[in-house]
Amino acid sequence: MTVQQKEFYVPFVKKEQLAKDTYSFYFDRAKLDFNFLPGQYVRMAIPIKNPDNRGNSRPFTISSSPLEKNHIMITTKIIQSSFKKKLTELAPGEKVKFFGPLGGFVLKEEEKDERVFLAGGIGITPFHSMITYVHKKDLSISITLFVSFSTVEDLIFYEELSDIAKKNPYIKLVYTVSHPEGLNVQWSGETGRISETLIKKYTEDINKPLYYIVGPPAMVSTMEEIVRKMGISNKKIFIESFTGY
Numbered sequence: 001m002t003v004q005q006k007e008f009y010v011p012f013v014k015k016e017q018l019a020k021d022t023y024s025f026y027f028d029r030a031k032l033d034f035n036f037l038p039g040q041y042v043r044m045a046i047p048i049k050n051p052d053n054r055g056n057s058r059p060f061t062i063s064s065s066p067l068e069k070n071h072i073m074i075t076t077k078i079i080q081s082s083f084k085k086k087l088t089e090l091a092p093g094e095k096v097k098f099f100g101p102l103g104g105f106v107l108k109e110e111e112k113d114e115r116v117f118l119a120g121g122i123g124i125t126p127f128h129s130m131i132t133y134v135h136k137k138d139l140s141i142s143i144t145l146f147v148s149f150s151t152v153e154d155l156i157f158y159e160e161l162s163d164i165a166k167k168n169p170y171i172k173l174v175y176t177v178s179h180p181e182g183l184n185v186q187w188s189g190e191t192g193r194i195s196e197t198l199i200k201k202y203t204e205d206i207n208k209p210l211y212y213i214v215g216p217p218a219m220v221s222t223m224e225e226i227v228r229k230m231g232i233s234n235k236k237i238f239i240e241s242f243t244g245y
Helices: 082-088 121-136 158-167 196-202 217-229
Strands: 006-019 022-028 041-045 057-061 071-077 095-102 115-120 143-149 171-177 210-215 237-241
Touching: 006 071, 041 071, 057 071, 057 121, 071 121, 115 121, 115 217, 121 143, 121 158, 121 171, 121 210, 121 217, 143 196, 158 171, 171 196, 196 217, 210 217, 217 237
Parallel strands: 115 143, 115 210, 143 171, 210 237
Antiparallel strands: 006 022, 006 095, 022 071, 041 057, 041 095
16 A cells, blocks of 8 residues: 555544543545555644644544545544644534644554554554454454553443454454443453553463554553563564653
8 A cells, every 4th residue: 555645634524422531533535545554643733713732733543444435533532622622623524634644653464473452541543443454354464452441431442343353363352441440330351451461361472473552651661661571572562652632
């Protein structure tokens, strides 16, 4: 696939709530000549009258697969900022400016190595793009996704990716919740943070896979330390930090 950076405008279609404060936003790309690799991101700009000190643009991972030709989907947590407020107020049909694709944290399908994906919370977004792409293209790439959320209410993409994992023998899913207690929702999956023990529980030979790590800087730093302590070499570790939402 040939990817070329460009500036483009696409109309907003809809937003969809995935968790208590996490939404996916869809933009129409049916008529757009735009290619990207699974895991890449774009910079979105929205006109804001009185923007905060971070301005009127933000980088967002494209959480949809490149094979989804009707829309570009970005998924984000909604926090109190002028940008996020305007994002939630977009009207269907309103055109938004993007620039991209950007980033080298991508799935290279020509590499058939086993992958271990390690994500914290919203860091799952590039992995959603990668996994849905691999599944749709029927690629023979073994992937184990480890993703940690604070509470069951924070989980995103769980049902969709679980459905893929049931159908695809190459894809394994390990969701873990660090604070499962005190909720009305029953959780029978893993609990606590991602650890060396958890990785080893679901990875037959820890020296075989490539390790992809995404999330907030503190989580990324901890995961990198764990993976290095496991004896994984630098050339097998790929990192993307989400420094702001």
